[in-house]
Amino acid sequence: MASCMVYACYIYIVLGILVLKGAEAQRAFFVFGDSLVDNGNNNFLATTARADAPPYGIDFPTGRPTGRFSNGYNIPDFISQSLGAESTLPYLDPELDGERLLVGANFASAGIGILNDTGIQFVNIIRIYRQLEYWQEYQQRVSALIGPEQTERLINGALVLITLGGNDFVNNYYLVPYSARSRQYNLPDYVKYIISEYKKVLRRLYEIGARRVLVTGTGPLGCVPAELAQRSTNGDCSAELQQAAALFNPQLVQIIRQLNSEIGSNVFVGVNTQQMHIDFISNPQRYGFVTSKVACCGQGPYNGLGLCTPASNLCPNRDSYAFWDPFHPTERANRIIVQQILSGTSEYMYPMNLSTIMALDSSKN
């Protein structure tokens, strides 16, 4: 009798350890934003903002396009890897079901911005407020699976990434000369406006459960091959777009600081993607790149015109380019960026890096 009880006891302990281990391995990851972090949602939508044809994905393990705007992995993939997790599936992917929901989900959609009118030319894309609604829908689905309390733990314990803002310049304010927004606002006022709208988005993320959110700034918008091809004389970065990024990024850090102090906790963490890219641009060789001006895939000056398609020029060695297409980094550049997210100094990560976050959060359990 006694041994039976001991045996039963043993079973419970083993099960208990398995559940605990599961919970530990189970830091979910959620991604919101634009093409820099879209893992393929737009493949399921009728839109022209897509990366589902070769040579996109040429260096992905399958060698095939996935909808990521990269030759291989993107920033969310490398973050998943550092969490010891598989990549999150796009929310619209029918394979995202059952247990796989517990890994997290990617809600990002290429072409979107902070503003609802950003990227309207792409027609059917998932604007940020819709992405947030999908997250609530996701939470209901998970709740049906593991119950409301476990769901709340999963959501509050999750890591969240949000990448927005670049398109509010490139695919809105500067999309065409005399755009509606540029007639409405001068640049400094426009930046103030989109920052105030971004603050609402971040607050909403917190309200629906986010407790650790990596918020990326914009890169040096004027230095991407697309802008060098269209706006630059003699290969210098476009001054207007550089000005836009120079106004946007510090104000983003300011709202992160404000929100954290309102909440009384470092929920939001700023990622200085601007500085990370400037490092490549000012000294490409140091990172093993032959160039940070010319895109690997594209056409025209700097390979910066039009889209990356099967008919484009394609560089032989993707690892020696910082830019894959006219707007998006190569897999190798993404890997370096995530390395900085993990262990960068306070110049890159405000107020702390992801390694510190992981150490802090694991000691909470």
Ligand SMILES: *[C@@H]1O[C@H](CO)[C@@H](O)[C@H](O)[C@H]1NC(C)=O
């Ligand atoms: C954008 O759309 C959402 C929902 O559709 C709405 O709640 C929000 O106020 C809109 N933002 C602006 C700035 O109009």
Ligand SMILES: *[C@@H]1O[C@H](CO)[C@@H](O)[C@H](O)[C@H]1NC(C)=O
């Ligand atoms: C960032 O992470 C590393 C650990 O990988 C740590 O040693 C370092 O001190 C951190 N830097 C800052 C500024 O927090």
